[in-house]
Amino acid sequence: MKPTTKQIEALTYLTDTTTEFVGYGGAAGGGKSYLGCYWLMQMGYYAAGTKWFIGRDSLKDTRASVIKTWAKLAKEIGFTQYKFTPEGILFDDETEIELLDLSFYPQKDPLFERLGSKEYTGGWVEEASQVHPLAFEVLKTRIGRWMNDKIKKKILITFNPKKNWVDTTFYRPFIGNKLPKDTKFIYALATDNPHLPDDYIETLRNLKDNAT
Numbered sequence: 001m002k003p004t005t006k007q008i009e010a011l012t013y014l015t016d017t018t019t020e021f022v023g024y025g026g027a028a029g030g031g032k033s034y035l036g037c038y039w040l041m042q043m044g045y046y047a048a049g050t051k052w053f054i055g056r057d058s059l060k061d062t063r064a065s066v067i068k069t070w071a072k073l074a075k076e077i078g079f080t081q082y083k084f085t086p087e088g089i090l091f092d093d094e095t096e097i098e099l100l101d102l103s104f105y106p107q108k109d110p111l112f113e114r115l116g117s118k119e120y121t122g123g124w125v126e127e128a129s130q131v132h133p134l135a136f137e138v139l140k141t142r143i144g145r146w147m148n149d150k151i152k153k154k155i156l157i158t159f160n161p162k163k164n165w166v167d168t169t170f171y172r173p174f175i176g177n178k179l180p181k182d183t184k185f186i187y188a189l190a191t192d193n194p195h196l197p198d199d200y201i202e203t204l205r206n207l208k209d210n211a212t
Contacts, residue, residue: 006188007035010156013184014039017152023128023170023185025159031188032158033069036124039156040097041070041079043122048093051146053123055100055139057130062099066126104132112138119145122154129162136165 003011006024013019025032040052056062067084074080081092089097100115102125115138122143125131136157144153159166174185 003035003038004031004188006186007031007038010035010184010186010188011039013186014154014156018182019184020153020182021155021157021184023157023159023166023174023183024188025166026161026171026187033065033126034073036126036156036158037066037070037073040124041074041077043151044089044091044095044097045079045081045093047121047147047151048091048095049147050095050121050151051119052095052097053100053118053120053139053142054088054097054126055102055123055131055135056126056128057103057132059099059101059103062101062126066099102131102135104135115139115142118142121146121148121151122156124156124158126158128157128159129164129166133165 010022010024013022024035036054040054043050043052054062054066070089074082082089084090087096088099098118098120100123102112104110104112112132112135115135120143123139125136125139128136136155139155143155157166157170159170161167161171170179170183170185171187173179173183174187179185
């Protein structure tokens with residue numbers, strides 16, 4: 001699959017030496033999962049021995065969505081130097097991608113202390129609008145901790161619109177031209193993705209609920 005124009009823009013920020021946080025999204029069909037898998041596939045291949053994470057609100061959903069997209073993309077581009085493990089994905093070059101449960105447990109772990117001992121090169125928060133904002137704040141402290149001498153620490157944050165922290169952290173500052181220098185946001189819609197079937201776009205247009 002050839003990356004879309006919006007995905008190429010995101011990949012540019014994900015591989016530069018200044019950006020730390022890349023927000024990407026805006027609607028279903030914008031290519032969020034493909035972007036995350038493609039980026040980590042490239043980084044894991046070219047930066048042997050690095051450590052990354054993929055996290056979302058439900059570990060079950062992470063496995064169901066990410067693993068499926070990863071396998072599909074890997075087959076499309078002929079990438080075979082990896083295997084799935086109980087923890088996530090392990091490359092032949094010892095690069096590791098850990099799947100994280102970012103569910104909020106107010107009784108047993110309200111401060112996400114389970115993430116406190118982790119050390120990562122960087123990572124990806126998927127469906128971030130469903131994730132508690134404190135999880136993102138803690139993960140900020142866990143990147144840049146593993147083989148970052150020549151690799152800029154990064155977190156990719158992908159999401160659909162929601163009036164919560166993703167809106168105030170990315171979308172509102174973006175439209176107001178007030179994003180911090182280390183943060184970028186790419187507004188990607190289904191119409192920006194030429195790989196979608198025409199009937200998918202038509203289905204979205206015919207939805208009766210405007211928010212959906």
